[in-house]
Structures are given as C-alpha cells and as structure tokens.
Amino acid sequence: MKGLSLFLGCLVPNRYPGIELATKLCLAKLDIDCTDLPGASCCPAPGVFRSFDRTTWLTLASRNIVLSEQMERDMLTICNGCFSTLADVNHCIKEDESAKKEVNEHLEKIGKELKGNIDVRHIIEFLYEEYGPEKIASYVERQLDIRVAVHYGCHLIKPTKDRGLGNFERPTFFDELVTALGATSVEYPDKMACCGAGGGVRSSMKDRSLKMTEAKLSRIKEAEVDCIVNSCPFCHMQLGDGQSEIKEQMEIEYEIPVLHYTQLLGLALGFPGEMLGIDTEIEKNKKFMDLLDAGMES
C-alpha cells in the first residue's frame, strides 16, 4: 500500500480548520503514513463545476491528482464532495484514453502530465477497508458512551458501482466505525437522505435546501441523539450552521452538536475537544463535552 497525501479541499482548511487538525492528530496516532499535499486547489466541487463545464472540472482535478502522483502517494480526502470529484476523475482518466489525452493537452501548458497510477481514498472507507472497526477500537483510550446519528452523505456511497462499499440503502461501514469508539449508532428515518446542501442546491435555492435540512434534523431530534457525525465539511456546514439559519428563518430550534468523524475519533483517542476544534463557547457543544466528561467519571 502506498503512503497517502492529505487533500484538504476548501471548506476544511478555510472554514473548519479544527477538522484539519483533528485529522492530522488522528492519522499520527494511528501511525498512518500521510503527508501534506502542497499547492493543491479546489477539487473542484462536483455539484457546480462538473455540471457547469466538464473539461475544466476534469483538468483542475487532474492537476491535483498529478501533485499526488509526483509524490508517489495515494490521495486521502476528508470531504465527500472532494472524494466525488477526485475519485470519479481518477476513475474516468484510467478508463477513458481520450479524456486522459484531452486533460494532458491542458496540463502540458504547466509542464505536468497525468499518469493515472494512484488511487483516491476517503478517510471513512480507508479506515474501514485498511484498518477495520476492531483495529480502530484497539486504539481507543476514551470509550464514548453517547448516542450518535450517523450521516453518510450522498457522495460517499454513490455512484455505488464505483464506490464498491456495499448496500447503498442500508450501509453499515460508517456506523461500525462509530460503534468501534464505544458509541451507539442510532437508527432514524430517512437516514440516507441528503443534508440539503449538495448539487448546488444550497448555492442556488437556499430556502429549499434548509427545508430539506430541517426535515432531516427533525427525524434526528426524534431519535434523541447526543450528536450528529458526518464525513463531509459541506454536510457539516449544512447540518451545523444550518441549525442557526433554520432558527432565524423558521423559528424552529435545534441544539444538536455536529462533529466530523475525525473529531469524534480524536475524542476517543484521548485528545481534548479544544484541540479538535470543538468550540465549547457554543452552549450545545459545552453540554456535549460535559456529557462525555460525566461518562468518564462514572
């Protein structure tokens, strides 16, 4: 297995740097060989750019892939959207010689060439496939006695023929990684529904996207969970910041903490919440951390 390069994308380093730090801390603690990927750009985002101009989408994504090829490392993503773009482009250029030729004509202008000799991984499928829940559990220093609503997000599991991660209607791999930390993954209706943000919906139809989010949050609230866990900063933003926007627009209040899986994993590996970007100045996050601390004391 090759070493990995960490593809940051846009939202993680520029809006949720705590997820970046949580990821780096977890990878180091798990002894995973992963380095920075200097000079990468936007993936670019699948919902907007793929549908807007396929050539630009293919070419910019290919430049990012080339950066990792030059390091002779597979790419590791921590965002479902980045995974969608980079894994799909990587798949496309390996399968379609004419697409690869077209991309390389553009890349030639910056002195680069795409070879198609690495893989693109998402941290959830990587941990599940290469480590597995049992090995992850062996690293846990702090059992998390909490109830968790797992949000897979769309691009992690679709297109299913390319992802190869099993049943897309009732997948379990992400839930298994959560239960490995001592937590309970709680089933809830419409679990596989979109967060509401993807496909350019948040950008173009904000009100409609928030209605989708509110519908999902209402189901999660009924399940009486302690937090939501996701694997994508765009879903993270929609389910987290979306709660404030819903309160403002619809006067419906949700107080559910939202964590990226690397933040939850970081807590289980013994890192303090503030190192993982969990802002305890926010009341719901403080209550969540108090709950974890109480669980440790009992």
Next chain:
Amino acid sequence: MLLEYGHAVPINENNREKRVNLGLEELPETVQKYADGLEEVKTLLKSCAFEKLIEDIESGAREDKT
C-alpha cells in the same frame, strides 16, 4: 472565487486567526500559500476557456435583463 483564489471558498481573516489559535499555520498547504501553484490553476482555467465561459454567461444574463 475559483478564478482569483483557486478555491471556491477561500480563507478569510476570521479563519486565519482560528488556524493560528489551533496551532496550525495561518495559511494551509494549498494554492493560497503557493503563488506558483495558483498561477498553474489560472493557466489551466485560461486553457479550458473557463473565464470566457463565465464572461459569456454573465453577458448573456445582462442581455436577458435588458
């Protein structure tokens, strides 16, 4: 944003500060830190005629409004 910064969501002052407070570098290891990388992205966007595509769409939108 992509044309100027190489990111659909570029960094802002608040998050520069947040990164430093977390112990991360103020700028992440992306095109925002590497000017030559950003130039490569801009070259590719020009090569793909992305800028012209945007201009054409914007001028079309303006004509629709008139």
